[in-house]
Every structure is written in C-alpha cells, then in structure tokens.
Amino acid sequence: MNLAQDSRRARQERLVDILGREPFLTDEQLAAKFSVSVQTIRLDRMALGIPELRERIKDLAVSRYHEVRSLAPDEVFGDIVELELGVQGLSIWRADREHAFSRSSIVRGHYLFAQANSLAVAIVDADQALTARATVKFMRSVNAGSYMIAHARVKGERHGYVRVGVQTKVHHESVFEADFLIMRKGIEITGGSAGEGCD
Amino acid sequence: MNLAQDSRRARQERLVDILGREPFLTDEQLAAKFSVSVQTIRLDRMALGIPELRERIKDLAVSRYHEVRSLAPDEVFGDIVELELGVQGLSIWRADREHAFSRSSIVRGHYLFAQANSLAVAIVDADQALTARATVKFMRSVNAGSYMIAHARVKGERHGYVRVGVQTKVHHESVFEADFLIMRKGIEITGGSAGEGCD
Numbered sequence: 001m002n003l004a005q006d007s008r009r010a011r012q013e014r015l016v017d018i019l020g021r022e023p024f025l026t027d028e029q030l031a032a033k034f035s036v037s038v039q040t041i042r043l044d045r046m047a048l049g050i051p052e053l054r055e056r057i058k059d060l061a062v063s064r065y066h067e068v069r070s071l072a073p074d075e076v077f078g079d080i081v082e083l084e085l086g087v088q089g090l091s092i093w094r095a096d097r098e099h100a101f102s103r104s105s106i107v108r109g110h111y112l113f114a115q116a117n118s119l120a121v122a123i124v125d126a127d128q129a130l131t132a133r134a135t136v137k138f139m140r141s142v143n144a145g146s147y148m149i150a151h152a153r154v155k156g157e158r159h160g161y162v163r164v165g166v167q168t169k170v171h172h173e174s175v176f177e178a179d180f181l182i183m184r185k186g187i188e189i190t191g192g193s194a195g196e197g198c199d
Numbered sequence: 200m201n202l203a204q205d206s207r208r209a210r211q212e213r214l215v216d217i218l219g220r221e222p223f224l225t226d227e228q229l230a231a232k233f234s235v236s237v238q239t240i241r242l243d244r245m246a247l248g249i250p251e252l253r254e255r256i257k258d259l260a261v262s263r264y265h266e267v268r269s270l271a272p273d274e275v276f277g278d279i280v281e282l283e284l285g286v287q288g289l290s291i292w293r294a295d296r297e298h299a300f301s302r303s304s305i306v307r308g309h310y311l312f313a314q315a316n317s318l319a320v321a322i323v324d325a326d327q328a329l330t331a332r333a334t335v336k337f338m339r340s341v342n343a344g345s346y347m348i349a350h351a352r353v354k355g356e357r358h359g360y361v362r363v364g365v366q367t368k369v370h371h372e373s374v375f376e377a378d379f380l381i382m383r384k385g386i387e388i389t390g391g392s393a394g395e396g397c398d
Contacts, residue, residue, distance in 0.1 A: 071300075072301055072302065102271055103271065104327065106329070108274075108313075109330045110309055110317075113309050113312050113313075113333075117312075128302070130305070130337070132336070132337055133335065133336050135332075135333070136335075137332050138330055
C-alpha cells in the first residue's frame with residue numbers, strides 16, 4: 001500500500017464521518033473542505049456507494065412524505081428530509097436559474113417564502129392547515145444554484161392557531177427568517193381576527 | 200324599434216358606463232348585475248367591440264410594462280394595469296387550478312405573496328429593488344378561477360428603504376394584505392439592520 005492509497009483511505013473515512021454529521025453538503029463544498037477536486041470527491045462517493053446530494057435528498061424526502069398530514073406529497077415546495085409532526089422539520093430546496101431574476105441571478109423572494117410556508121404547514125399535526133399571518137425577513141440575497149436548508153419549529157399553539165418559526169440557511173448562513181401563524185382547519189373564525197387564511 | 204331593442208340599447212349603454220368605472224368585472228359578474236345570461240353579456244360586448252376581460256387586462260398590461268424599472272416585463276407575477284412609479288400601481292392575476300391545493304381548490308398563499316411582492320417591487324422608482332421585510336395577512340381563502348386585484352401604494356421612504364402597502368381583493372372583498380420594506384439597490388447595508396434582501 002502506498003502513500004496515495006493511505007491518504008485516499010483516510011479521506012474516505014473522514015468523508016463518511018462528515019456526511020454523517022452534515023448530510024447535505026454538496027460535492028463542491030466537500031472538495032473545498034478536503035482541498036481536492038470535485039472529481040476526486042465524486043470518485044470517493046462512488047467507491048463508498050454514497051449517492052450524489054440530489055439523490056440523498058430525494059431518498060430522505062420520500063421516506064418522510066407519508067408522515068405529512070396537511071399537504072399532498074406533490075404540494076410540498078422543497079424536499080422534507082426531517083419531520084416530527086407538531087414539533088419540527090427540515091426541508092431542502094435547490095434554486096435554479098428559472099427561480100432567479102435574469103439580470104442579477106438573485107433568487108426571487110416568493111420562492112423562499114413558498115419553501116418556508118410549505119414546511120411550516122407540513123409540520124402542523126392536522127388534516128388541513130391554512131396560513132393566517134406571516135412576518136418574513138430576507139437577510140441575504142441568494143444566488144441561483146444554491147441549496148436552501150429550511151428548519152421549522154412549532155413555537156406554540158393557542159385557540160387553534162399554531163405559531164411556527166422558520167429559518168432558512170445557505171452554507172450555514174441565515175438568508176431568510178419567517179414567523180407563521182397557521183390555523184388548523186375547522187376552527188370557527190371570529191370577525192376581524194386572524195382571518196380565514198390561505199395556503 | 201321594439202321594447203326588446205330598447206332594453207338592449209339601455210343595457211349596452213349601462214354596460215359601457217359600468218366598465219368605464221370598473222373595467223375588471225368578469226362576464227359572470229356583469230351578467231349577475233344585469234340579471235341576464237353570460238351569453239347575453241358576451242353578445243353585448245361583441246356588439247360594442249369590447250374584448251373579453253383577459254384581453255382587456257393584457258392590453259392595459261402591455262402598455263404599462265415599459266414603465267417598470269426594477270423588473271423585466273416577464274418577471275412580473277400578474278398583469279400590471281396601472282402604474283405611477285413611486286406612488287401606486289394595480290395588478291390583476293387569475294388563479295387557475297394549478298395554483299390551488301388539489302384537495303380544497305384553495306389558492307396557495309405563496310402565489311398571493313408573489314403577486315403582491317412583484318407589484319410592490321415594480322412600483323419602486325429604481326433600477327433594482329430588493330425586498331428586505333414583509334408582513335402579510337391572509338384574510339379569506341380564495342378559490343381557483345378567481346381574479347385577484349392587487350393595489351399597491353408607497354407609504355413612505357427612509358434611508359433608502361421604501362415602505363409599500365398592498366391590498367388584494369376578489370369581488371371587492373379584501374383577501375390579502377401586505378406591508379413590504381423594499382431596499383433600493385446601491386444602499387450600503389449596516390450589520391443587523393433590515394438585511395440585504397431578496398426579490
């Protein structure tokens with residue numbers, strides 16, 4: 001066994017370790033971490049039988065969809081990869097060029113809103129849930145090609161309205177934050193209150 | 200001239216008058232107003248040379264697009280039919296089945312957000328404008344097939360941030376309200392302030 005094989009084996013062991021802790025790193029991010037080429041990471045993944053990121057996300061997402069109550073699987077904007085109904089969830093969505101402004105390549109805000117809103121509705125433990133209010137902050141502009149990782153958490157519930165906080169990150173950096181007030185279906189609406197809701 | 204012709208002429212005169220004041224009424228709404236069939240309204244429109252609502256909207260929208268500075272024409276979600284840069288604007292968007300939940304036919308909230316956000320950005324008098332914050336209320340659920348009429352108004356400007364209020368109505372009833380804080384491009388960002396923005 002030569003030095004090259006040694007370093008490859010060490011790198012592959014670290015790769016398995018890192019992807020165990022951060023499963024949503026792209027090949028580009030892994031290449032930067034190991035100071036090797038993207039092609040090297042791809043060969044390592046193949047040798048280890050680890051599918052590419054898109055496939056890893058789809059595999060995780062498919063296993064979660066049957067747990068969502070409030071939305072049909074094809075109605076979730078983004079891939080839900082973690083879900084504890086009534087508690088929290090995680091979704092991943094890759095923004096492509098079609099989601100960005102042509103002049104600037106900046107991803108359009110309503111897609112970040114859509115991902116966060118879908119996830120917030122999905123983690124509500126009810127057969128139908130409608131958004132009544134939302135407060136959102138766009139912290140940083142996001143370029144097409146980025147993977148958006150949204151994390152939603154139920155913050156409380158009162159009179160049938162569930163408050164859900166969502167934080168969306170790209171490369172560990174917060175790009176979007178939202179606070180949703182979501183109504184479980186079947187709650188009587190009183191005039192002038194949080195409203196009937198939508199989505 | 201007989202009575203039938205008399206009433207038709209009177210109705211057609213009122214039709215022109217009503218559409219002058221409320222140009223975005225559908226044939227169904229006009230039929231209900233006149234207590235006649237939708238077919239009768241269509242024949243009246245044809246006799247008067249008034250195109251159908253979709254055409255009326257497109258005609259108005261095309262004439263407005265060159266005035267928008269901050270977005271390319273195909274980037275506006277909805278049709279902008281009125282625009283006073285830096286002051287106010289009106290956009291119309293018809294929600295189809297593809298924009299609604301399959302189970303309930305309720306239009307998804309992020310489309311109402313997209314229409315309002317597009318319009319809010321479009322009325323800003325700048326070459327590029329990014330949304331920093333938004334507060335939105337969903338007042339009533341909207342069914343697929345509805346025409347959403349959004350009206351945006353600039354409420355103030357401070358340190359390069361423009362505040363825009365948007366109200367969206369269906370059949371004169373408020374279904375959605377939003378308050379956007381939009382950053383003109385080129386404004387220096389100070390850490391922890393309203394952020395870099397998106398859209």
